[in-house]
Amino acid sequence: xxxxxxxxxxxxxxxxxxxxxxxxxxxxxxxxxxxxxxxxxxxxxxxxxxxxxxxxxxxxxxxxxxxxxxxxxxxxxxxxxxxxxxxxxxxxxxxxxxxxxxxxxxxxxxxxxxxxxxxxxxxxxxxxxxxxxxxxxxxxxxxxxxxxxxxxxxxxxxxxxxxxxxxxxxxxxxxxxxxxxxxxxxxxxxxxxxxxxxxxxxxxxxxxxxxxxxxxxxxxxxxxxxxxxxxxxxxxxxxxxxxxxxxxxxxxxxxxxxxxxxxxxxxxxxxxxxxxxxxxxxxxxxxxxxxxxxxxxxxxxxxxxxxxxxxxxxxxxxxxxxxxxxxxxxxxxxxxxxx
Amino acid sequence: xxxxxxxxxxxxxxxxxxxxxxxxxxxxxxxxxxxxxxxxxxxxxxxxxxxxxxxxxxxxxxxxxxxxxxxxxxxxxxxxxxxxxxxxxxxxxxxxxxxxxxxxxxxxxxxxxxxxxxxxxxxxxxxxxxxxxxxxxxxxxxxxxxxxxxxxxxxxxxxxxxxxxxxxxxxxxxxxxxxxxxxxxxxxxxxxxxxxxxxxxxxxxxxxxxxxxxxxxxxxxxxxxxxxxxxxxxxxxxxxxxxxxxxxxxxxxxxxxxxxxxxxxxxxxxxxxxxxxxxxxxxxxxxxxxxxxxxxxxxxxxxxxxxxxxxxxxxxxxxxxxxxxxxxx
Numbered sequence: 001x002x003x004x005x006x007x008x009x010x011x012x013x014x015x016x017x018x019x020x021x022x023x024x025x026x027x028x029x030x031x032x033x034x035x036x037x038x039x040x041x042x043x044x045x046x047x048x049x050x051x052x053x054x055x056x057x058x059x060x061x062x063x064x065x066x067x068x069x070x071x072x073x074x075x076x077x078x079x080x081x082x083x084x085x086x087x088x089x090x091x092x093x094x095x096x097x098x099x100x101x102x103x104x105x106x107x108x109x110x111x112x113x114x115x116x117x118x119x120x121x122x123x124x125x126x127x128x129x130x131x132x133x134x135x136x137x138x139x140x141x142x143x144x145x146x147x148x149x150x151x152x153x154x155x156x157x158x159x160x161x162x163x164x165x166x167x168x169x170x171x172x173x174x175x176x177x178x179x180x181x182x183x184x185x186x187x188x189x190x191x192x193x194x195x196x197x198x199x200x201x202x203x204x205x206x207x208x209x210x211x212x213x214x215x216x217x218x219x220x221x222x223x224x225x226x227x228x229x230x231x232x233x234x235x236x237x238x239x240x241x242x243x244x245x246x247x248x249x250x251x252x253x254x255x256x257x258x259x260x261x262x263x264x265x266x267x268x269x270x271x272x273x274x275x276x277x278x279x280x281x282x283x284x285x286x287x288x289x290x291x292x293x294x295x296x297x298x299x300x301x302x303x304x305x306x307x308x309x310x311x312x313x314x315x316x317x318x319x320x321x322x323x324x325x326x327x328x329x330x331x332x333x334x335x336x337x338x339x
Numbered sequence: 340x341x342x343x344x345x346x347x348x349x350x351x352x353x354x355x356x357x358x359x360x361x362x363x364x365x366x367x368x369x370x371x372x373x374x375x376x377x378x379x380x381x382x383x384x385x386x387x388x389x390x391x392x393x394x395x396x397x398x399x400x401x402x403x404x405x406x407x408x409x410x411x412x413x414x415x416x417x418x419x420x421x422x423x424x425x426x427x428x429x430x431x432x433x434x435x436x437x438x439x440x441x442x443x444x445x446x447x448x449x450x451x452x453x454x455x456x457x458x459x460x461x462x463x464x465x466x467x468x469x470x471x472x473x474x475x476x477x478x479x480x481x482x483x484x485x486x487x488x489x490x491x492x493x494x495x496x497x498x499x500x501x502x503x504x505x506x507x508x509x510x511x512x513x514x515x516x517x518x519x520x521x522x523x524x525x526x527x528x529x530x531x532x533x534x535x536x537x538x539x540x541x542x543x544x545x546x547x548x549x550x551x552x553x554x555x556x557x558x559x560x561x562x563x564x565x566x567x568x569x570x571x572x573x574x575x576x577x578x579x580x581x582x583x584x585x586x587x588x589x590x591x592x593x594x595x596x597x598x599x600x601x602x603x604x605x606x607x608x609x610x611x612x613x614x615x616x617x618x619x620x621x622x623x624x625x626x627x628x629x630x631x632x633x634x635x636x637x638x639x640x641x642x643x644x645x646x647x648x649x650x651x652x653x654x655x656x657x658x659x660x661x662x663x664x665x666x667x668x
Contacts, residue, residue: 095413101445118411122366122416150406154397312482314443314505
């Protein structure tokens with residue numbers, strides 16, 4: 001890995017910004033502006049490291065927590081907020097952003113990712129330095145799902161250019177890792193016939209290095225890799241969860257000591273490639289981005305009721321059109337109705 | 340007009356071939372569809388001619404078949420998935436209803452999933468459990484999916500091509516007991532001239548009772564009409580063809596003339612397609628009805644063992660019995 005000093009600094013900036021935006025979203029939920037939020041607190045290094053390892057031509061399939069990867073793909077952080085606010089279902093064009101829509105059904109996206117990777121190979125876009133690769137994100141809980149295991153099978157049988165990136169944050173809501181596996185997760189890959197590696201998910205540089213290597217192997221035609229990014233979910237599963245019901249403060253404190261941002265800051269300090277004015281600038285910019293995000297969330301309009309009939313079918317449906325018209329007439333029948 | 344006599348299986352095979360020729364993005368995938376040509380031989384010869392990257396033998400994992408098809412569709416392909424038997428579609432059900440059905444809506448129109456999921460369905464083939472199911476209602480009840488069923492070789496040939504050309508995901512129900520029955524198919528007619536995919540069709544005009552059917556029961560309904568004619572009763576048989584969206588304009592027009600309606604399907608009656616159709620006919624044709632809409636269906640039991648399946652399946656006699664009962668009001 002050949003980072004310039006500036007690139008090290010920018011990784012730190014990414015980490016801080018991603019955490020700050022995430023904190024803003026959590027606050028917005030507590031204030032009733034978002035219906036729910038799935039915080040990435042503690043997982044910044046795994047997401048920024050892997051996210052920055054992606055090339056422009058690579059395709060990412062997130063879960064519903066990869067706001068850090070989204071940010072590192074150059075995507076406006078407002079994009080998923082409609083989903084969490086409840087004004088839309090989190091819809092954007094995956095191909096425009098090289099980043100799939102958030103998938104809420106646990107593990108379902110790993111099959112989509114594998115199919116997409118099969119398509120890359122069928123298009124002949126593997127086997128060279130500028131080939132395309134896919135990264136599929138999922139958690140430790142997801143590794144128990146049938147779909148994830150089927151994705152492993154398909155990826156290995158078809159030798160697909162895909163990196164399976166598992167953020168093992170130790171919990172699936174309240175259930176600890178021991179409820180999902182008897183062996184370290186990275187070893188699952190061997191059973192399916194492809195390499196598996198564990199990386200310190202709180203080390204942004206290691207996460208970057210391992211992901212980049214795996215992606216390059218994939219784009220060169222060497223098939224899938226499983227990366228287990230060992231990290232910790234410092235926050236709750238979502239804002240509807242109360243982790244004090246199932247884990248103890250001392251465990252959280254132990255992981256606090258391994259905070260990914262503190263570690264990167266220490267690295268910059270020790271390498272003497274950043275100073276206080278840089279750190280202050282990063283904090284200031286991150287705060288400004290968070291404020292800007294907040295303003296735009298508060299500005300989001302509620303959808304018009306009749307739009308709930310939109311885009312059910314690409315080629316339309318006469319009977320649904322009729323249903324929409326009926327409902328439209330019904331709404332208009334109320335005195336003072338805006339319809 | 341070059342009309343050939345061929346089986347429904349051959350008609351599907353020919354239609355698939357046409358689609359593979361017409362668009363390099365069309366791929367066929369499923370268990371045993373490649374080298375074997377499918378357990379019903381519907382995809383016979385296709386892998387030999389189009390290669391194993393376009394006609395793919397998949398791992399034994401239905402959720403994987405549909406889930407990877409979603410990814411392939413996002414990548415720009417037009418996958419035609421085969422589920423080997425109706426009773427084996429359930430492992431894929433989550434991918435179908437949670438993902439395939441919803442991604443166009445979720446993306447507010449930006450994602451198109453032009454996926455066809457072909458399912459041989461229905462009974463009457465003397466099989467063991469899970470090989471004679473009629474799961475169409477589970478899919479028709481799911482917004483975002485379109486569901487069609489062919490009843491003849493001619494329809495099979497055209498409808499499979501139309502389904503593949505559609506930008507919506509389509510669950511394509513193939514009446515497996517009819518796979519070996521023959522009919523005329525015009526393989527020269529351009530697809531643009533074919534009867535529309537999402538349209539019902541009067542397959543036998545009549546005056547006394549409207550009989551609605553789809554898939555395997557269309558022939559049963561027509562046989563019943565032939566028998567009824569000998570007793571001086573004229574049955575009009577309408578093939579629904581499209582279960583979602585339903586196209587009931589021709590049905591309403593028919594019921595307004597006849598005043599009586601019988602719906603026939605193999606699937607259990609409770610909450611089946613007949614229930615929806617009956618509710619709509621009652622709403623749109625209330626003043627024309629001389630009797631309630633009656634349904635002739637499978638019983639509300641799991642599909643039975645082969646030696647007693649003929650008692651479970653609606654047959655000519657049960658259709659005629661229902662027709663008689665519509666005159667009892």
